[in-house]
Amino acid sequence: MNICKLLSVSFFMVLPFVGSAQTKAKRPNIVYIMSDDHGYQAVSAYGYGLNETPHIDRLGKEGVLFTRATVTNSLCAPSRAVLLTGKHSFVNGKIDNEAKFDWNQDNFAKLLQKNGYQTALIGKIHMDGLPQGFDYSAVLIDQGEYYNPNFVINGTKQQIEGYVTDLTTDMTLDWIAKRDTSKPFCVLYHQKAPHREWLPALRHIQEYTSRTYKEPTTLFDDYQGRGTAAKTAEMHILKHMNWAGDNKIPPAMMDELGIKEYMSWDKAAFNNNLGRMSPEERAKWDAVYDPIMADFKANYAHMSDTELMRWRYQRYMQDYLGTVAAVDDGVGRLLDFLKENELDENTIVMYTSDQGFYLGEHGWYDKRFMYEESLRTPLLVRYPAEIKSGQTSDALVQNLDFAPTLLDYAGVEIPQDMQGESFRNLVNGKEKKWRDAVYYTYYEYPSIHTVKRHYGIRTDRYKLMHFYYDVDEWELYDLEKDPKELNNVYNHPDYAQVRADMHKKLADTRQQYGDSEANDKRFLPTTKR
Ligand code: SGN
Ligand code: CA
Numbered sequence: 001m002n003i004c005k006l007l008s009v010s011f012f013m014v015l016p017f018v019g020s021a022q023t024k025a026k027r028p029n030i031v032y033i034m035s036d037d038h039g040y041q042a043v044s045a046y047g048y049g050l051n052e053t054p055h056i057d058r059l060g061k062e063g064v065l066f067t068r069a070t071v072t073n074s075l076c077a078p079s080r081a082v083l084l085t086g087k088h089s090f091v092n093g094k095i096d097n098e099a100k101f102d103w104n105q106d107n108f109a110k111l112l113q114k115n116g117y118q119t120a121l122i123g124k125i126h127m128d129g130l131p132q133g134f135d136y137s138a139v140l141i142d143q144g145e146y147y148n149p150n151f152v153i154n155g156t157k158q159q160i161e162g163y164v165t166d167l168t169t170d171m172t173l174d175w176i177a178k179r180d181t182s183k184p185f186c187v188l189y190h191q192k193a194p195h196r197e198w199l200p201a202l203r204h205i206q207e208y209t210s211r212t213y214k215e216p217t218t219l220f221d222d223y224q225g226r227g228t229a230a231k232t233a234e235m236h237i238l239k240h241m242n243w244a245g246d247n248k249i250p251p252a253m254m255d256e257l258g259i260k261e262y263m264s265w266d267k268a269a270f271n272n273n274l275g276r277m278s279p280e281e282r283a284k285w286d287a288v289y290d291p292i293m294a295d296f297k298a299n300y301a302h303m304s305d306t307e308l309m310r311w312r313y314q315r316y317m318q319d320y321l322g323t324v325a326a327v328d329d330g331v332g333r334l335l336d337f338l339k340e341n342e343l344d345e346n347t348i349v350m351y352t353s354d355q356g357f358y359l360g361e362h363g364w365y366d367k368r369f370m371y372e373e374s375l376r377t378p379l380l381v382r383y384p385a386e387i388k389s390g391q392t393s394d395a396l397v398q399n400l401d402f403a404p405t406l407l408d409y410a411g412v413e414i415p416q417d418m419q420g421e422s423f424r425n426l427v428n429g430k431e432k433k434w435r436d437a438v439y440y441t442y443y444e445y446p447s448i449h450t451v452k453r454h455y456g457i458r459t460d461r462y463k464l465m466h467f468y469y470d471v472d473e474w475e476l477y478d479l480e481k482d483p484k485e486l487n488n489v490y491n492h493p494d495y496a497q498v499r500a501d502m503h504k505k506l507a508d509t510r511q512q513y514g515d516s517e518a519n520d521k522r523f524l525p526t527t528k529r
Helices: 003-017 020-025 054-061 076-085 108-114 165-179 203-207 228-230 249-255 264-274 278-304 304-340 399-408 492-514 518-520
Strands: 030-037 063-064 118-123 135-138 151-152 156-158 183-191 347-353 379-382 392-394 436-442 455-461 464-465 471-476
Touching: 030 304, 030 399, 054 304, 054 347, 054 379, 076 108, 076 249, 076 399, 108 183, 108 399, 118 304, 135 165, 165 183, 165 304, 203 278, 228 347, 249 264, 249 278, 264 464, 278 436, 304 347, 347 399, 455 492, 464 492, 471 492
Parallel strands: 030 183, 030 347, 063 392, 118 135, 118 183
Antiparallel strands: 063 379, 135 151, 151 156, 347 379, 436 455, 455 464, 464 471
């Protein structure tokens, strides 16, 4: 048991003897906000200058902003499983989007529920089965839909008219408004946006499609200096992004221009997504997108690959950042609602994403890799009753820590087998010590985007990664000298000592968490590709 756990357990062991009624009344409410695929580069508080997210930013201004928060497995459903269980993927069993999640195992919502909290899960969860641990659940099916989506409300499917991001906010506020005010509450408010295929709300399309975005310096990366995995990944904006589904080029126009589908569902995605709109919605959409597409059609024949890449990057950013705008609106509505209902002082509001995302860095979209853009995730926490405003923390916290942290704030004992640590005492300054390395595993290969299986550790300065299964390659990066991770120095003589130290640290970390080569093998597909 570590110090944080000791402190929190002993603290709450004495609590019942010091006036439990009063303490109970003070237990904080929790609003855990998680969007899907929201890269920190697209939260303006992180300073990338791509867009404005004033409401999300407020959480950091009035609380704490973490600059180096990471996930343990950069993929949707595994990340959600880590959040719920406080355990690594190889322990909770949800190693990739395909694996079954066992809802019967313990999760922090169940523990809150047992300890008198009302709990709800609203929005995307991306796992089959009726969610356990929640008094109320209204979840999207699989990836969910942007326009007029289907929800499964306490187990019953229902299509709801409207835009998914706004509906998820409406349902969250509605549930809070109707709660039993005698109990504290915890709501998991999970946005689908900004997940592919990036359909912004109608109120944002004009503005966001009119903007031009600064290109990342690695947009035209040639992957020299990296291993096989970066070279073979299929997440390149020019080569692998869908033309119709993602860039919104109408399928008929693709045919006229002789553009072939890269993914077999490209045209179907466009038709399905836009086909969900009402005729009025579709007319408003077309009024903005038709001229963009007409312009593309007129120029396509003369565009070089470089020009096409640039055009596709802009199209991608316009729609991606357009969907973020509604997420930020929702956070604004939530904060106003909490204030109006005098809940703003005693409610923990946490904003994060299920992982990071490539916004053109290395020429990519998507995530999965242990490289910084997808390893890191935005994290901002506001809780005026305990967290001093205006803090920034570069501590190596992870989504593995969310369950123990929230239990700690709620005064619920953290189970011994949770692998994360509460960062409560780190944020309030009572504890200075924190872990010096984070551990990462990724398993979804062979699969879409062909990112090879790998695991690794990241310390303050270095990152060591091992790609395995159909390769056996190591990569080592010096994040201080090479923050964009362009030069693998694994075989560089100057880094011999660092390499040895990092290997030792990786071996120790794997042992500490109970991971091993046997585990890597246990999760391999039964037949090799
Ligand atoms: C879909 C997307 C992928 C994405 C996965 C997982 N393709 O398969 O680009 O990586 O979801 O995303 S799509 O053409 O169907 O949109 S995750 O966030 O759910 O893990
Ligand atoms: Ca995701």
